[in-house]
Amino acid sequence: MSETATPSFPKHLLDFRDWNRRQVESLLETAQMMQEVLARPVKKVPALTGFTVATVFFEPSTRTRISFELAARRMSADVVSFSGTTSSTVKGETYRDTLRTLDQMGIDAYILRTDAAGVPYQAHSWLHKPVINAGDGWRAHPTQALLDAFTLREKLGSLEGKKIAIVGDILHSRVARSNAELLPMLGATVVACGPAPLLPGSLPGAALTTSLREALYEADAVMVLRLQKERMEKGLLPSLPEYIAAYQVNRERLGWAKPGAPLLHPGPMNRDVELEGTLADSPQSLVERQVANGQAVRMAVLYHVLVGKS
Amino acid sequence: MKGDVLIKNAKLVDGRGVHGTADVLIGEGRILSLSGGEAPTVLDATGMILSPGFFDPHAHLREPGQEVKEDLQSGLTAAARGGYTDIVSMPNTTPVVDNAEIVAALKKKAAQIKQARLHPAAALTQGQEGKVLSEAHQLQAAGAVMLTDDGKTNEDAGVLAQGLLYAASWGLVVSVHAEDAGLRRNGVMNEGSVSFRLGLPGNTGYAESARIARDLEVVRYVRDRLANSVSAQGLLHIQHLSTKRGLELIRQAKQEGLPVTTEVGPHHLTLTDEALNGLNPIYKVAPPLRTQSDVEALIEGLLDGSIDCIGTDHAPHTQDEKELDLLRAPFGIPSLEVCWPLLYTELVEKRGFPLAVLVARFTDGPRRILGFPPLHLEEEAEASLVLWDPHSQRPVEPQTFASKAKFSPWAGWQLKGWPVCTLVEGRRVFALE
Amino acid sequence: MIFKSKLLNEDEVRRALTRIAHEVIEKNKGVDRLCFVGIHTRGISLAKRLVDLVEKFEGKRVPMGILDITLYRDDLTEIGLQPKVRETRIPFDLNGKAVVLVDDVLYTGRTARAALDALIDQGRPSRIYLAVLVDRGHRELPIRADFVGKNLPTSKSEVVKVKTLEDDGEDAVELWEMEAS
Numbered sequence: 001m002s003e004t005a006t007p008s009f010p011k012h013l014l015d016f017r018d019w020n021r022r023q024v025e026s027l028l029e030t031a032q033m034m035q036e037v038l039a040r041p042v043k044k045v046p047a048l049t050g051f052t053v054a055t056v057f058f059e060p061s062t063r064t065r066i067s068f069e070l071a072a073r074r075m076s077a078d079v080v081s082f083s084g085t086t087s088s089t090v091k092g093e094t095y096r097d098t099l100r101t102l103d104q105m106g107i108d109a110y111i112l113r114t115d116a117a118g119v120p121y122q123a124h125s126w127l128h129k130p131v132i133n134a135g136d137g138w139r140a141h142p143t144q145a146l147l148d149a150f151t152l153r154e155k156l157g158s159l160e161g162k163k164i165a166i167v168g169d170i171l172h173s174r175v176a177r178s179n180a181e182l183l184p185m186l187g188a189t190v191v192a193c194g195p196a197p198l199l200p201g202s203l204p205g206a207a208l209t210t211s212l213r214e215a216l217y218e219a220d221a222v223m224v225l226r227l228q229k230e231r232m233e234k235g236l237l238p239s240l241p242e243y244i245a246a247y248q249v250n251r252e253r254l255g256w257a258k259p260g261a262p263l264l265h266p267g268p269m270n271r272d273v274e275l276e277g278t279l280a281d282s283p284q285s286l287v288e289r290q291v292a293n294g295q296a297v298r299m300a301v302l303y304h305v306l307v308g309k310s
Numbered sequence: 311m312k313g314d315v316l317i318k319n320a321k322l323v324d325g326r327g328v329h330g331t332a333d334v335l336i337g338e339g340r341i342l343s344l345s346g347g348e349a350p351t352v353l354d355a356t357g358m359i360l361s362p363g364f365f366d367p368h369a370h371l372r373e374p375g376q377e378v379k380e381d382l383q384s385g386l387t388a389a390a391r392g393g394y395t396d397i398v399s400m401p402n403t404t405p406v407v408d409n410a411e412i413v414a415a416l417k418k419k420a421a422q423i424k425q426a427r428l429h430p431a432a433a434l435t436q437g438q439e440g441k442v443l444s445e446a447h448q449l450q451a452a453g454a455v456m457l458t459d460d461g462k463t464n465e466d467a468g469v470l471a472q473g474l475l476y477a478a479s480w481g482l483v484v485s486v487h488a489e490d491a492g493l494r495r496n497g498v499m500n501e502g503s504v505s506f507r508l509g510l511p512g513n514t515g516y517a518e519s520a521r522i523a524r525d526l527e528v529v530r531y532v533r534d535r536l537a538n539s540v541s542a543q544g545l546l547h548i549q550h551l552s553t554k555r556g557l558e559l560i561r562q563a564k565q566e567g568l569p570v571t572t573e574v575g576p577h578h579l580t581l582t583d584e585a586l587n588g589l590n591p592i593y594k595v596a597p598p599l600r601t602q603s604d605v606e607a608l609i610e611g612l613l614d615g616s617i618d619c620i621g622t623d624h625a626p627h628t629q630d631e632k633e634l635d636l637l638r639a640p641f642g643i644p645s646l647e648v649c650w651p652l653l654y655t656e657l658v659e660k661r662g663f664p665l666a667v668l669v670a671r672f673t674d675g676p677r678r679i680l681g682f683p684p685l686h687l688e689e690e691a692e693a694s695l696v697l698w699d700p701h702s703q704r705p706v707e708p709q710t711f712a713s714k715a716k717f718s719p720w721a722g723w724q725l726k727g728w729p730v731c732t733l734v735e736g737r738r739v740f741a742l743e
Numbered sequence: 744m745i746f747k748s749k750l751l752n753e754d755e756v757r758r759a760l761t762r763i764a765h766e767v768i769e770k771n772k773g774v775d776r777l778c779f780v781g782i783h784t785r786g787i788s789l790a791k792r793l794v795d796l797v798e799k800f801e802g803k804r805v806p807m808g809i810l811d812i813t814l815y816r817d818d819l820t821e822i823g824l825q826p827k828v829r830e831t832r833i834p835f836d837l838n839g840k841a842v843v844l845v846d847d848v849l850y851t852g853r854t855a856r857a858a859l860d861a862l863i864d865q866g867r868p869s870r871i872y873l874a875v876l877v878d879r880g881h882r883e884l885p886i887r888a889d890f891v892g893k894n895l896p897t898s899k900s901e902v903v904k905v906k907t908l909e910d911d912g913e914d915a916v917e918l919w920e921m922e923a924s
Contacts, residue, residue, distance in 0.1 A: 006827045026827070033811070033828040042864050045814035075814075196475035197443075201535040208539035210479035235442055236472055242445035300828075303814075308825045 363395025375404025
């Protein structure tokens with residue numbers, strides 16, 4: 001039997017620092033194959049039989065954790081899930097001790113979500129096992145960016161030369177940062193837009209603006225981020241009505257983008273805050289595709305990161 | 311050519327310079343011609359000077375909530391008598407002007423009063439409490455031209471920074487009352503030889519310069535932070551500059567290209583802390599009257615442009631309030647009706663300050679700070695003008711003021727340069743009989 | 744790798760496929776409920792040929808699917824690089840069908856075993872047959888082919904390469920030797 005090998009992949013997915021375009025495109029092709037598996041009546045393949053995968057979520061999240069767990073189970077891995085809230089003191093010790101304890105139970109790979117950036121890197125040095133980052137603080141959320149890219153390509157084809165606008169609280173968003181890292185790798189230009197106190201001074205991979213009009217102008221796709229109430233409480237934003245008046249993506253403003261430009265949202269959505277409710281239900285919204293594709297993408301990630309010797 | 315008003319034989323002086331005499335025909339709210347024409351109303355302006363209407367970026371009109379001291383009717387009328395066609399009103403009222411509804415209501419009422427035009431400033435933080443940012447976008451949409459917590463000082467640099475970031479993204483200037491609350495120490499007058507001799511708590515000039523220094527660093531931070539996303543023009547406007555040291559800091563910052571502007575009030579150019587020797591709370595103001603060395607430096611700064619404009623900081627209070635003792639009387643000096651004649655007499659007449667520069671500081675300077683286009687005496691320009699008399703001398707008589715605050719530190723001063731007629735968009739809102 | 748010899752030429756390949764097609768029709772007693780599923784990569788071209796031949800002989804075009812067995816391999820933890828997951832597409836209902844799995848070479852039997860698991864996850868055929876162009880021996884599992892183009896005894900250091908017109912520009916079966924390391 002002849003076989004074509006994929007390019008070799010790093011044995012972890014923390015962000016896209018040590019990934020190249022070829023690896024990303026190869027992974028997205030694998031995700032397409034996984035879609036077929038998910039279309040079967042029996043949604044299971046034995047590729048990860050005998051593997052034990054642990055989801056270790058120190059920040060609450062239902063949808064991402066379930067998405068990963070299902071992905072692992074569909075690949076026939078055994079899944080263990082740990083959810084913890086961090087204690088307010090000595091967080092580093094809590095993460096390290098928790099992970100080391102779990103490691104005694106024979107875990108083959110970790111899917112990690114933490115409120116502090118960088119813990120996945122630390123985990124890698126504590127555990128010497130594959131780590132998949134499910135979101136560390138504001139820094140990175142690589143599988144989200146992959147499923148966003150996958151969903152966009154489904155709709156738009158190649159992303160080469162396409163303008164993608166990201167709107168919202170960019171400063172605190174790992175979704176924005178990972179997309180700003182990944183989408184230019186696939187040839188797209190990214191414009192990140194939000195109120196000045198919620199916009200970083202600089203962001204590699206993205207042009208920045210406080211003008212919603214400038215961001216949406218002729219955009220091929222619009223990604224809308226969730227606004228968290230804490231931002232008002234921390235004095236970074238005047239009020240919810242002000243945010244809606246100035247930055248809500250509504251039908252009129254979406255008209256500045258290219259006709260039919262798809263809408264993405266990483267969820268969960270504050271209906272009628274960051275996005276006008278009727279738009280969320282319109283055919284332009286790809287939010288449901290994002291969730292479905294998250295499965296296929298995560299299966300592909302598990303395949304590439306876990307299968308084969310390191 | 312036919313118009314509504316013809317101003318004959320006026321000398322024209324605006325921010326560009328001193329021009330010759332002309333017959334100015336006004337109609338349809340504009341200057342139709344500088345070479346005469348026909349009009350039903352003819353004003354003989356021989357010996358008088360015509361300038362663009364004065365613009366005050368800083369006045370307290372006390373409405374809503376404090377109408378016993380002043381209201382829009384009395385304040386905007388007083389302004390027109392002082393040659394002002396445009397006033398920025400401060401938001402430290404009761405309630406504070408921090409939402410779009412109040413801004414819209416003020417604009418509507420001012421439009422009906424038909425005196426000087428009103429450009430409301432809104433609070434930088436909700437309630438001016440220094441914690442939560444106000445809704446700048448909605449405030450701007452309702453007509454606010456500036457954000458400020460004036461009345462209070464911005465103690466938290468972090469909040470100021472977030473406020474500047476947000477305001478800059480809408481192109482709104484933020485004004486600050488720059489005084490360090492800690493260094494001020496509840497001083498009722500300038501801390502110096504006079505306060506030490508009189509035994510009154512002093513407010514050191516370093517409270518102002520320390521705060522200006524801090525705020526300039528905040529401006530640097532905001533400018534750098536926005537470098538990739540917004541081109542920030544005038545970010546910060548420092549109100550009522552009163553010290554030589556503060557001026558030095560601002561001059562240096564401007565030389566570096568920092569987007570800051572500043573203003574000075576008529577009282578800080580004509581009075582010193584020696585005035586408190588009379589122990590009259592009429593002279594109690596924040597920031598306080600300083601020393602002669604400060605006065606000289608500020609005049610120099612006004613001349614070289616380090617100071618962008620004159621801001622009256624018109625602060626009316628009731629007679630009862632200003633007759634409280636020096637520790638308890640409120641701070642503030644009203645000056646809308648005397649500001650121009652005072653500075654014309656004291657600076658131009660007595661010191662040879664160039665007239666056109668002074669006019670620029672009353673007209674182009676404030677407009678530039680707010681991002682308005684300049685107004686000059688040319689055909690098709692809006693006819694918002696003041697005709698004033700550089701020759702006849704009259705004393706300051708507070709009892710004749712239109713303002714409810716019928717007192718003045720300059721009562722009895724013999725001044726020239728009194729406005730004779732003020733027009734807003736071609737309509738006469740004030741005319742001396 | 745070093746080329747050793749050509750085991751089957753173009754004509755011999757074509758004759759082998761013709762014979763397999765006849766045998767399938769005979770075994771199945773016609774084309775009723777018959778379908779072919781080709782295993783990536785060359786099994787697909789071979790399956791297409793068989794479908795064409797069956798149509799030529801019986802006048803009916805039976806359905807065809809393609810199968811990728813990468814996710815069913817039993818050696819995923821041992822190999823170095825990951826093999827590329829390719830398309831599986833069976834655009835018809837497998838239930839009750841007589842499926843002929845088609846591959847180019849039958850060797851250890853592990854690919855066939857994986858293909859059986861992959862196929863059964865897609866539905867419940869009434870019967871599964873295995874057709875290969877070459878059976879080179881050295882079974883490691885109890886697997887046998889129902890239809891064989893050619894039996895070719897080989898040694899473990901040898902590699903059997905099947906070339907098809909569609910994939911390689913010519914029909915041939917070649918024997919190569921792995922270089923001694």
